[in-house]
Amino acid sequence: MILSGSSEGVSNPLDPLLGARYPHSLQISVFADEGPQMSETIENLFQEGRSFPPPEALSRDANASAEIYQKAAADPQGFWVEEAKQLLWSRPWDQVLDDSKAPFYRWFVGGTLNVTESCLDRHVATNPDRIAFHWEGEAGDSRSLSYQQLLSEVCRCANGLKQMGVAKGDTVAIYMGMVPEIVVAMLACARIGAAHSVIFGGFSADSLRDRIDDCACKAVITQDGSWRRGSVVPLKKNVDDSLVGQQTVKSVLVLKRAGNEVDWQQDRDHWWHDVIPQQDDTCCAEVMDSEDLLFILYTSGSTGKPKGIVHTCGGYLTGVSSTFRNVFDIKQDDLFWCTADCGWITGHSYIVYGPLANNATSLIYEGTPDHPEQDRWWKLIEKYRVSILYTAPTAIRTFMKWGESLPAGCDLTSLRLLGSVGEPINPEAWMWYHEHIGQQRCPIVDTWWQTETGSIMITPLPGVTTTKPGSAATAYPGIDARVVDDEGTEVQRGHGGILVIDSPWPSMLRGIHGDPERYREVYWSRYDGIYFPGDGCKVDEDGYLWLLGRVDDVMLVSGHNISTTEVESALVDHPAVAEAAVVGRTDERTGQAIAAFVVLRSSVKGHDDLIGELRNHVATKIGPIAKPSSIVFTPDLPKTRSGKIMRRLLKDISEQRKLGDVTTLANADIVDAIRDGVSGSSSEDQ
Numbered sequence: 067m068i069l070s071g072s073s074e075g076v077s078n079p080l081d082p083l084l085g086a087r088y089p090h091s092l093q094i095s096v097f098a099d100e101g102p103q104m105s106e107t108i109e110n111l112f113q114e115g116r117s118f119p120p121p122e123a124l125s126r127d128a129n130a131s132a133e134i135y136q137k138a139a140a141d142p143q144g145f146w147v148e149e150a151k152q153l154l155w156s157r158p159w160d161q162v163l164d165d166s167k168a169p170f171y172r173w174f175v176g177g178t179l180n181v182t183e184s185c186l187d188r189h190v191a192t193n194p195d196r197i198a199f200h201w202e203g204e205a206g207d208s209r210s211l212s213y214q215q216l217l218s219e220v221c222r223c224a225n226g227l228k229q230m231g232v233a234k235g236d237t238v239a240i241y242m243g244m245v246p247e248i249v250v251a252m253l254a255c256a257r258i259g260a261a262h263s264v265i266f267g268g269f270s271a272d273s274l275r276d277r278i279d280d281c282a283c284k285a286v287i288t289q290d291g292s293w294r295r296g297s298v299v300p301l302k303k304n305v306d307d308s309l310v311g312q313q314t315v316k317s318v319l320v321l322k323r324a325g326n327e328v329d330w331q332q333d334r335d336h337w338w339h340d341v342i343p344q345q346d347d348t349c350c351a352e353v354m355d356s357e358d359l360l361f362i363l364y365t366s367g368s369t370g371k372p373k374g375i376v377h378t379c380g381g382y383l384t385g386v387s388s389t390f391r392n393v394f395d396i397k398q399d400d401l402f403w404c405t406a407d408c409g410w411i412t413g414h415s416y417i418v419y420g421p422l423a424n425n426a427t428s429l430i431y432e433g434t435p436d437h438p439e440q441d442r443w444w445k446l447i448e449k450y451r452v453s454i455l456y457t458a459p460t461a462i463r464t465f466m467k468w469g470e471s472l473p474a475g476c477d478l479t480s481l482r483l484l485g486s487v488g489e490p491i492n493p494e495a496w497m498w499y500h501e502h503i504g505q506q507r508c509p510i511v512d513t514w515w516q517t518e519t520g521s522i523m524i525t526p527l528p529g530v531t532t533t534k535p536g537s538a539a540t541a542y543p544g545i546d547a548r549v550v551d552d553e554g555t556e557v558q559r560g561h562g563g564i565l566v567i568d569s570p571w572p573s574m575l576r577g578i579h580g581d582p583e584r585y586r587e588v589y590w591s592r593y594d595g596i597y598f599p600g601d602g603c604k605v606d607e608d609g610y611l612w613l614l615g616r617v618d619d620v621m622l623v624s625g626h627n628i629s630t631t632e633v634e635s636a637l638v639d640h641p642a643v644a645e646a647a648v649v650g651r652t653d654e655r656t657g658q659a660i661a662a663f664v665v666l667r668s669s670v671k672g673h674d675d676l677i678g679e680l681r682n683h684v685a686t687k688i689g690p691i692a693k694p695s696s697i698v699f700t701p702d703l704p705k706t707r708s709g710k711i712m713r714r715l716l717k718d719i720s721e722q723r724k725l726g727d728v729t730t731l732a733n734a735d736i737v738d739a740i741r742d743g744v745s746g747s748s749s750e751d752q
């Protein structure tokens with residue numbers, strides 16, 4: 067639909083002014099006979115031609131080979147059964163999938179297990195001294211825990227929880243920093259059959275209270291304070307504030323970490339060091355039904371009340387264990403580092419359950435990437451000889467901004483595989499990751515999934531897939547993903563639309579805690595009975611999937627549905643740009659106009675000529691229809707606490723509205739800076 071060339075006479079019938087406004091650039095051509103394409107759910111604009119075959123040595127020895135796709139396609143349930151059999155079950159299941167009450171699916175029905183036995187006991191039986199975690203504190207202190215030590219700690223903590231009155235079926239809130247005890251606490255809950263609800267340590271007392279109330283937690287596990295960039299985050303104080311007048315929480319277990327002063331409520335609060343060390347280091351694992359609750363994890367989305375996403379034992383562990391083994395190709399001598407926080411699903415699935423189920427050795431780091439210096443991560447990789455790094459595009463783009471000399475100053479030769487998760491990774495950020503971190507040697511697995519999906523859904527397999535920068539490749543074996551239009555018809559290759567998952571999968575959410583109607587409505591009603599994740603996606607000529615961001619963020623410009631991701635990728639493609647966010651600002655003439663917010667690389671200064679250059683760059687990369695009508699340079703972008711760009715706020719700023727809910731914002735001060743930038747900027751339309 068977008069024509070290259072500069073024939074002056076061609077114009078967009080929907081926007082007669084377009085040609086006049088962009089007289090010297092590429093012209094857009096939308097003829098009447100192209101009508102049907104105008105209703106494309108999301109257009110396919112950005113073209114990326116680079117590709118990278120898997121390294122031969124890795125393919126030869128990979129955990130997953132191409133046959134896995136054929137096997138799973140021939141018999142998806144049979145595939146999941148094989149994966150489930152890799153775990154330790156105390157009773158086999160009677161039925162693989164019960165779909166009689168869809169969308170309330172049940173997996174491995176009748177089977178029983180305790181996930182901690184698959185994660186700990188069976189490995190301790192064969193090799194108790196193998197390291198489960200190397201941990202490094204922000205200040206440089208460090209500890210290593212063997213599988214045996216971890217199991218003993220988990221049992222002590224489990225016995226401590228029991229002593230405090232926590233029992234099977236209760237829910238425990240965990241509000242901690244990234245210390246080894248957060249993993250111990252999660253597994254201790256699982257050991258005794260209590261559900262954990264981990265709440266990210268960056269959340270406020272109010273957010274904590276909402277989440278504690280929503281699932282009526284019986285106990286809270288926290289710290290006096292956690293370290294962040296050299297200062298103390300007062301976790302215990304936040305817990306105290308959140309519990310004022312709260313009825314269900316009977317005990318608070320407090321780990322001493324930062325040594326800050328804390329208030330104490332004698333009948334409720336217990337120091338970890340007073341209660342846990344003296345407990346017995348064995349604790350019989352509670353027998354759990356495959357479908358018993360394992361954890362609740364709140365996902366806020368961009369609006370509305372947080373949803374308590376429910377995951378259960380057997381299916382969840384099957385999904386995370388299988389994907390961890392195959393996507394990260396884990397081997398005995400690997401050192402795996404997932405940089406997420408345990409407060410997010412990525413931490414649950416790929417710091418705790420997936421790695422431990424596979425007897426892996428992982429690194430956990432407590433602090434921020436820029437403490438004490440901006441090369442802290444690269445120093446950690448050098449020190450621990452990390453071989454697999456799993457991180458997020460927001461981090462990669464930050465490192466792009468800081469410059470390549472920082473990783474270049476460290477020895478990264480131990481790395482053999484890289485992963486990305488959390489947002490679409492722009493092709494240029496992918497290339498930067500490939501060149502400056504992977505040193506052109508390491509495959510990159512761009513993994514698409516959600517809190518709701520429990521485990522990775524769309525991803526390359528590192529020994530099989532030829533990767534393309536910016537594409538998450540194809541569905542994981544046993545997963546049934548398609549791209550459809552608004553009516554639910556599958557789009558043809560080369561087109562964009564909406565991602566759906568056709569069949570249930572073991573690690574899927576089992577519901578939203580306490581709200582079955584909302585579960586149906588949010589995920590299963592857009593296309594009757596088919597899972598709707600809420601993401602746009604395009605499928606290229608080879609069948610590769612390119613995730614395009616949240617459907618809610620799609621912009622409608624002169625009748626074209628344009629994804630924010632594609633315009634952002636075109637901006638990041640310019641060598642001056644590290645990060646970009648675009649939103650559709652209401653515009654009388656075009657419906658919406660594209661407003662861009664750009665973070666430049668550290669070495670670059672923003673100036674007016676650069677604005678014109680960036681606009682033209684977008685036009686050449688994807689067409690004039692996608693040219694931002696305004697560009698504002700900003701030192702940072704508003705992000706959620708898990709690092710996702712909050713486009714909704716940028717939209718409010720662009721339309722000069724009062725800001726919507728900012729409680730999930732991690733860097734509140736940036737909003738004022740951006741607002742000043744917007745009021746001082748001139749848009750092309752003015």
Ligand code: WTA
Nearest residue numbers: 487488489490512513514515516517601613
């Ligand atoms: C986005 C994180 C593109 C997507 C595991 C999804 C991605 C939401 C990718 C879930 C990716 C995650 N490419 N987009 N590789 N990974 N997303 O629940 O919009 O924090 O719906 O789970 O992040 O975020 P959540």
